[in-house]
Amino acid sequence: MTALLPAPAADVDAVARNRVRRASRRRVVVTVLAVLVVVTFVTTLMVGRTFYPLGDVVRVVLGERVPGASFTVGRLRLPRGVLAVVAGLCFGLGGVTFQTMLRNPLASPDVIGISSGASAAAVVGIVIFSLDGTAVSTIAVAAALGVAVLIYGLAFKGGVAGTRLILIGIGVGAMLTSVINYVLTKAGQWDYQEALRWLTGSLNGTTWTAVLPALVALLVLAPVLLGQAKNLSALQLGDDAAAALGVRVERTRLIAIVTAVGLVAFATAACGPIAFVSFLAGPIAARIVGPHGSLLVPAALVGALLVLVADLVGQFAFDTRFPVGVVTGVLGAPYLIYLIIRTNRAGGSL
Amino acid sequence: MTATHTLTAQDLTLGYGERTVIEGLDLAVPAGAITAIVGANASGKSTLLRSMSRLLAPRAGQVLLDGRAVHRMPAKELARTLGLLPQSPLAPEGITVADLVGRGRHPHQGIFSRWSREDDAAVAAALEATQTTELAERAVDELSGGQRQRVWIAMALAQQTDLLLLDEPTTFLDVSHQIEVLDLLTDLNRRRGTTIVMVLHDLNLAARYADHLVALESGRIHAAGDPSAVLTEDCVRAVFGLDSRVIVDPVSGKPLMLPIGRHHAEAPVPAEA
C-alpha cells in the first residue's frame, strides 16, 4: 500500500470533526422525520368523523375491545394508516433508488412508466378477469417487473444509457396509460372512483388483505436495498468511477432495479400509483439532509410522511374528499416551479 | 518505498459491439514509473486504459495484475491495488470536497462497517498531498477546473492504491493547471513510488513527464520505451500522419515535437542535427 505522507494529527481531527458534524445532521433529520411519521400516523387514527382520544387508539392497537373505536379505528383507520406508511416507504425508496441510479431528479418510476405497468395490469385483472386481493398484487408486480425488463431491453444497445432508458420509459408509460384508459372505458360504465385509484392512487376502502402483500414486500426488499446503499452512492460518481472504486456496476444496478421495482409494484397494487410520491420524496430528502451519505432512509420517511399528510388533507381539508393521489399530484406542479427558480438562481444542473 | 506490482496486457483484443478497437496487444507497465499512452483520436487509448482497470472485458487475451487476471479478481480487492480516474467523473450536486474525497474509501469499507480513524487519516493525507486541505469544506461545484481536477485526484489517492490510472487528467485545463496536475502526479510517483499510467493528448507534455511512452496506432503499439527513443519524426508521421521536426527541449532535455503544416514553415526544413 502506498503510504502517503501522513497528514498532521490536527488535519485528521478536522476531517473527522466535519464528518461527524455531517453525520449528526443526518441523524437529527432522520430522527425528526421518524417522529413526524409516527405522530402523523397516530393522528390519522384519532381524527375522522368521530374523534377518539389517544388512549382509545392505543387500546385498540393493543387488541383491546373498545366500543365503537374497535370498528372505526381497528377496521377502517388502522389498515388505511398502515398502508399509507407502507406505501409511502415503498414509493420513497423506489423513487430515490431510480433517481440516484439514473442521476436525474426527474427520473422516478412513476414518470418512466414502471408504475403505469403495475396499474395497467391491476386494471386489466380487476375489470376483465374480475380478480382481487393477492391475485391483483401478483399480476401487478409481475407486470411492473415485465415492463422494467422491457424498458431495459429496449434501451439496450451495446450497453444501457440512462438517458435512453428514461425516454423509452416515458414512451412505454404513455402507451400503458392509454391501455388503462381503454380498459376503464371498456368497463362499460365509466367508474370514475375506480379509475382514480388506478390513475392517481387512493387509500379509500383499504382492507388488511390489500395491506399485507405490500407490508411483506417492504420487510423483505427494503433490507436488500439498504445493503446496496454504499454502492448506490458510488454510482453517483458515474459508472466508470464507481467501477474503479470496486463497485460491480451491473450487479448493483440489477439488484437496485429489481428491488425498487418490486417495492413500487407491491405498493401500486395495494393503492394505485399515488402520484408523484416517488418523484418528490428523494429531492425533498436531499434538500433536508444535504448531499452527504445515502438518501434511502430519509427519502423513505419523507415518502411515508407525504402520503400520510396528503391523505389527511384529502380527507378533511375540503368539502369533497379527494383521494390521496390527487393531492400529491397537485403538489408536483409547485415542485417543478421550485426547480426552475432554484436552478435559475444557482445555475446548477438537472 | 518502491511499488512492486506488475501490470501487463497479454494478446489483448478489445472492442465495442461490432467494432474491434484493439487487437492482439501486449504491454508491460514498468513498476514504479510514469507511463504515458499517446495516439491519434480513436486509436484505442482510453479503451486500453478502461480494460486495464477492469471496466471493459477483453474479447480475447487478458490483463494481469501480479499474474492474476484482473477481470476475475474480486472488484474491491482490485480497487485496493489499482485506482482509475475516468475522463469525466460526476460530482453529486452540492457535495463537499472532503465528502467526495471520502468516497475513495469505498473499497476499504464493508457494507455495514463504520468509518475509522484510518479512513479519516487517508482523506486528510490525500487532501494534503493535493494541497486541497483548505478547500475541504467547500462545495465541489464552486471550484475552478484545476482545483476540481486536484480534488478528483485526491479521491483516487484516498483509495490508497499502488497503481493509478488516469484518462486524460489534463483535458479542459489551461496550460498552467495542466502543469500543476502533471507536477502533482510526478511528486506522487517520485516520493511514494506510485505507478502511474495516463492517457495524454499533448505529445510534448507526455514526452516530458513520462518515463515510459507508449504510442498507439489504430489499436496496435507502434513504439514503446524511453520518450527519446519513441518520439521521433518517423513515429509522429506513422501515428498522427503529420510531418514534424523533433528537437531537444531546451527546458527538460526531453524530445519536443514541432508540427510543420502547410504554412509558416521556413523551407527548406533543415535536417536534424
Add this chain to the structure above:
Amino acid sequence: MTSVLPVPTPDAATRRRPGSGRLLWLLVVLAVLALLSVASVAIGSRGVGWSDIWSALGGSSETIEEAAVTKRIPRTVLAVLVGSALGLAGAVMQGVTRNPLADPGVLGINMGASLAVVAGLAWFGLFTATSRIFVAVAGAALAAVFVYAVGALGRGGPTPLKLALAGAATSAALTSFITAIALPRGDIAANVQSFQVGGVGGATFDNLTPVLPFLAVGLVISLLSARGLNSLALGDELAAGLGERVAVARGVAALGSVLLCGAATAVAGPIWFVGLVVPHLCRLLVGVDHRWLLPFSALAGASLLVASDVIGRIVARPSELDVGIITALVGAPFFIAVVRRQRVREL
C-alpha cells in the same frame, strides 16, 4: 444546445429529391387521404352500401344507414382537421425546439389545454364552443412555456431528455389538477372523461365550425414560419448570423403551433404522438426543408388520424375505440424507435 437532428442539410436533401419527386409524393399523400376519408365514411360499426352513402351525401337521413353516414361525415371532417393541425404543430415544434421528440402530447401541451377547458367548465361555466377554444389555446400556451422553461434548466439547455421528462412530469401534475377540479363536480364528469382520452366520435358540423377560424390562423402562421424554421435548424448563432431574428422567428412559430394544438385539443381532447410520428415520416419523403415538410406533415397527420379512427371503429366492433388510444398504441413504439436511433450524446 446539442439536440440538432442528425439529418442532411437542406441542400443535400434537395439534390437527392428533386422537385418532381416531391410533387409525386404530394399527389400520393393526397390520394391516400382521399381514399381514407371515403373509407371513414363507408366503414363503421354498422355496414352501409354505396347507395346509402350517395343518398346521405345528398342530404337524406331517412334510413338508419343513411343516418349513420350522415353522422360519419362531420366526424371524418373533424379527424382531417385535428390530424392536420397536430401533424403540422408537431413539425413546427420539432423545428422550434430542434428536438426530434417534440410532440404536443409528449410535451404536455395537450394536457394544458385540457386542464384549461375543464377549469373553464367547472368554474366559469364556459360551455360555448368559442370560449372553450380560447381557454384551450391559452392553456396550451401556458403549458408550452412552462414545460420549455423546466426542460431548458441547467447545463446543456433543452435537450430531448429534459424536455420529455419535463413534459411527462407536467402532464402527470395537470392530470391531477383535472381530477381535483372534476371530482366534486359530478355534473361535468362525462365532459371530463372526453378530456382525458382524445376522440373524434360524436362530432357535428355545429360544434366544429367555431374551431375553424383558430385552425385557419394557426395554419397560416405555421406555414409562414417555414423559412424561419429552416434558419433555426442551423442553430441560434448561425441563424442570427444569417440575419434571422431568432427570438421573433421562434416566437411566431411557437404561437402557430400552440394555436393549432390548443384548438385541436378543444374539440377532440388530448391526442398523443400524431405530432411526433408524422414529421419523422415526412422527413423521409421530402427531406428537411420546412417549406415542404410543413404542408406534408399537415396532410399526413390528417391521413394518420383518419386511419386511426377507422381502425378504432373496426377492431372493437360492435363498440368503438377512441382514436387517442389507437394513436398512443401506434405512436409509442415509433417514439421508442426514434429514441433508439439517436446517439446517446444527442439526447
